[in-house]
Amino acid sequence: MLAYLQHEEDMIMKKYSEMSREELLTLKEELEKQFAEIKAQGLSLDMSRGKPSIDQLNLSMGMMDVLKSTDDLRCETGVDCRNYGVLDGIPEAKRLLGEMSEVDPDKIIIYGNSSLNVMFDTLARCMGTGVMGMEAWAKQGGIKFLCPVPGYDRHFKMTEYFGIEMINIPMSEDGPDMDMVEEYVKDPKVKGIWCVPKYSNPQGYTYSDATVKRFAALKPAAKDFRIFWDNAYSIHHLYDDNQDFLLEILDECEKAGNPDLVYKFTSTSKVSFPGSGIAAVAASKANLEDFKTSMVCQTIGHDKLNQLRHVRFFKDLNGLHEHMRKHAEILRPKFEMVLNVLDQELSGLGIGEWTKPHGGYFIAFDSLEGCAKAIVAKAKEAGVVMTGAGATYPYGKDPKDSNIRIAPSFPTVEDLAAAAKVFVVCVKLVSVEKLLAE
Amino acid sequence: MLAYLQHEEDMIMKKYSEMSREELLTLKEELEKQFAEIKAQGLSLDMSRGKPSIDQLNLSMGMMDVLKSTDDLRCETGVDCRNYGVLDGIPEAKRLLGEMSEVDPDKIIIYGNSSLNVMFDTLARCMGTGVMGMEAWAKQGGIKFLCPVPGYDRHFKMTEYFGIEMINIPMSEDGPDMDMVEEYVKDPKVKGIWCVPKYSNPQGYTYSDATVKRFAALKPAAKDFRIFWDNAYSIHHLYDDNQDFLLEILDECEKAGNPDLVYKFTSTSKVSFPGSGIAAVAASKANLEDFKTSMVCQTIGHDKLNQLRHVRFFKDLNGLHEHMRKHAEILRPKFEMVLNVLDQELSGLGIGEWTKPHGGYFIAFDSLEGCAKAIVAKAKEAGVVMTGAGATYPYGKDPKDSNIRIAPSFPTVEDLAAAAKVFVVCVKLVSVEKLLAE
Numbered sequence: 001m002l003a004y005l006q007h008e009e010d011m012i013m014k015k016y017s018e019m020s021r022e023e024l025l026t027l028k029e030e031l032e033k034q035f036a037e038i039k040a041q042g043l044s045l046d047m048s049r050g051k052p053s054i055d056q057l058n059l060s061m062g063m064m065d066v067l068k069s070t071d072d073l074r075c076e077t078g079v080d081c082r083n084y085g086v087l088d089g090i091p092e093a094k095r096l097l098g099e100m101s102e103v104d105p106d107k108i109i110i111y112g113n114s115s116l117n118v119m120f121d122t123l124a125r126c127m128g129t130g131v132m133g134m135e136a137w138a139k140q141g142g143i144k145f146l147c148p149v150p151g152y153d154r155h156f157k158m159t160e161y162f163g164i165e166m167i168n169i170p171m172s173e174d175g176p177d178m179d180m181v182e183e184y185v186k187d188p189k190v191k192g193i194w195c196v197p198k199y200s201n202p203q204g205y206t207y208s209d210a211t212v213k214r215f216a217a218l219k220p221a222a223k224d225f226r227i228f229w230d231n232a233y234s235i236h237h238l239y240d241d242n243q244d245f246l247l248e249i250l251d252e253c254e255k256a257g258n259p260d261l262v263y264k265f266t267s268t269s270k271v272s273f274p275g276s277g278i279a280a281v282a283a284s285k286a287n288l289e290d291f292k293t294s295m296v297c298q299t300i301g302h303d304k305l306n307q308l309r310h311v312r313f314f315k316d317l318n319g320l321h322e323h324m325r326k327h328a329e330i331l332r333p334k335f336e337m338v339l340n341v342l343d344q345e346l347s348g349l350g351i352g353e354w355t356k357p358h359g360g361y362f363i364a365f366d367s368l369e370g371c372a373k374a375i376v377a378k379a380k381e382a383g384v385v386m387t388g389a390g391a392t393y394p395y396g397k398d399p400k401d402s403n404i405r406i407a408p409s410f411p412t413v414e415d416l417a418a419a420a421k422v423f424v425v426c427v428k429l430v431s432v433e434k435l436l437a438e
Numbered sequence: 439m440l441a442y443l444q445h446e447e448d449m450i451m452k453k454y455s456e457m458s459r460e461e462l463l464t465l466k467e468e469l470e471k472q473f474a475e476i477k478a479q480g481l482s483l484d485m486s487r488g489k490p491s492i493d494q495l496n497l498s499m500g501m502m503d504v505l506k507s508t509d510d511l512r513c514e515t516g517v518d519c520r521n522y523g524v525l526d527g528i529p530e531a532k533r534l535l536g537e538m539s540e541v542d543p544d545k546i547i548i549y550g551n552s553s554l555n556v557m558f559d560t561l562a563r564c565m566g567t568g569v570m571g572m573e574a575w576a577k578q579g580g581i582k583f584l585c586p587v588p589g590y591d592r593h594f595k596m597t598e599y600f601g602i603e604m605i606n607i608p609m610s611e612d613g614p615d616m617d618m619v620e621e622y623v624k625d626p627k628v629k630g631i632w633c634v635p636k637y638s639n640p641q642g643y644t645y646s647d648a649t650v651k652r653f654a655a656l657k658p659a660a661k662d663f664r665i666f667w668d669n670a671y672s673i674h675h676l677y678d679d680n681q682d683f684l685l686e687i688l689d690e691c692e693k694a695g696n697p698d699l700v701y702k703f704t705s706t707s708k709v710s711f712p713g714s715g716i717a718a719v720a721a722s723k724a725n726l727e728d729f730k731t732s733m734v735c736q737t738i739g740h741d742k743l744n745q746l747r748h749v750r751f752f753k754d755l756n757g758l759h760e761h762m763r764k765h766a767e768i769l770r771p772k773f774e775m776v777l778n779v780l781d782q783e784l785s786g787l788g789i790g791e792w793t794k795p796h797g798g799y800f801i802a803f804d805s806l807e808g809c810a811k812a813i814v815a816k817a818k819e820a821g822v823v824m825t826g827a828g829a830t831y832p833y834g835k836d837p838k839d840s841n842i843r844i845a846p847s848f849p850t851v852e853d854l855a856a857a858a859k860v861f862v863v864c865v866k867l868v869s870v871e872k873l874l875a876e
Contacts (some may be wrong), residue, residue, distance in 0.1 A: 065506060081714075082495040083495060083712050122519075127566055273520040298596070
């Protein structure tokens, strides 16, 4: 299977764009042969889903035994976690997710099984009821959200669901283009921005200190503008010795005199079990009170037994970090396998760039303009499912048709090696076709 | 403490309204003495909360051991319940809650930890997005809901939260006044009705077959009218040999040619653990598709491990019924204790009426008009907390100020005996004061 690498040796250091038409045609023929060989293998591989592997899930199996029928199921204030009550979470869960979010427990509300749901509810409340007594967004009409791109497809989908206009903000290694953000928030119709500030989805970038400080210092025209700070990968490092650090946004907002500017979301979805974790919002007290105005009508309380289960299993921040190190040991070789294949096969060819994240769940690949859809389709033809091209942009429209999200977490290292090899052949082939068509 | 019963013997058969002013004054003096004695005891009792007692919660402790770290945590289709996915619930959970709801599993969506949350989300979707492609209720403006009274305070609270006008519909033993319902639904602004059709909150009434059939045959002017059928107490019987039966509404709606007329809600909140149960909606396929349009943006899926936990613990409908019989054994003596005190102390006095439910969580007491608030305040003064008077009506306003909800589930039988005795003294005293003031 690796035989074809040999054939390419001669060309590997030459940029495709510097090749002659003849060279490109020869290369195309060679790549088509490789592609046919791969296709004949009838592979069935998947690099599309940002979900933990079975090995990672097994790390949390102890959670199944941590609450037993013989245990006292009261929380530390004596409340019976088996019964109704405690709207905003048991104290020890607030402390645990407070530590994870780097905020005081009294700035935390514990929610149900996923932060995505909390974000949706938050948008629904802002739309239908408004922010802190201000007019409902739906009534104001014509409202807009800033969307750093590439970004998380589900953020964009729910924003579209609520009929909110989305504006692309380009990302760099330092975070969103803050000049643009500062300019756009002068428009009172701009009500929010989606941020995955640490190990961003899909690039794995972490916002720089300067970026965070500029966010905290924003002076939006709309008093009901909020930063939706989805800190989904706060403790999801790949390396012990090479971690990104993110300034704590609530603290920065307070220092900048904007304490109410941000909603910070977190969850244990990729810490314990996705779908069976606990989620939280961290925000100023005024914002949390606003959250509670709807919560009090929406629920008597979230699943306290699952809160207790998480606290008794992880105990504290050290427990969480120790656990995340085990996740990293499983994830690291997968990221490195994909990155190695990309390095070996595509370096110097000028047909793609990719990120090398220190954490999170994704690698972002940027192909030549206009090639992403074709590459993803080609990979599918060869039995490798990638995230749909365009998914990382609002309305599913990548204006350059170049971003592809690679999710290395779920497959085995062996499957990833195979899938990555398929991917690079597809990248090469589509790139050659594009250059020949120019 | 029971001494005062003796004093009253002479008067007990005489209606208060037939007493002379002198008799009432003598009685008042006697009751004030009794009240002072009770108050001096410094009681602290609570008949306000419709929540299971600790003994009831203990019935479900086996659930804590039913998923172990050594178990296979895949559902019957092989999906790993520890990971993302399965938007609408694992098949075996749909079957279990389908059986509980008396509908086909393919008419079920499994939700998170409480049906209250599902109802709120449903209202939010109807308000913000509309029903099955029709104009959003919020855009239509001026919309109204029918509210059988007395009813469940949290239904009314969330309806008020969304700014929906509420219209009282009187309840009888057969259910809501269907003449009124049929009349009101001619108004296209009337979009829904709240029903707790079995062992209703707070009266414990079960809708008659005729009522259910009239619901199913409704021809509302609004095509986006929906019956919100909160079947919260479907299997919550107090007696094995004296159970209420409720016609299955989805089936009746289909037969009547109105398959999309109803949303049916259920949960295991008072079956397993309140707050840590699983909830479901049963509805026509068209309605469920409509639910999924928002669900797919709102969540990747609900807590499948908790779904699995419930299925493995209860197994099937027989398991549920067997479990509910144990609940009944604990609840029955409590209901009977309160009812006995009411019978012994208030029968024939013409100062109150009360329901004698065969299931559910509440007894409804109707005092003389204009007395409920005073009775609840008096009871509080003597250390007995009752549900706030008016809570069972929209906007907290009981037009007759006469309905009081009694919740016998949580206290011990002994505490209930004491609390009920306090309650009847308060009823008597406030009634005498009212009659004297007339």
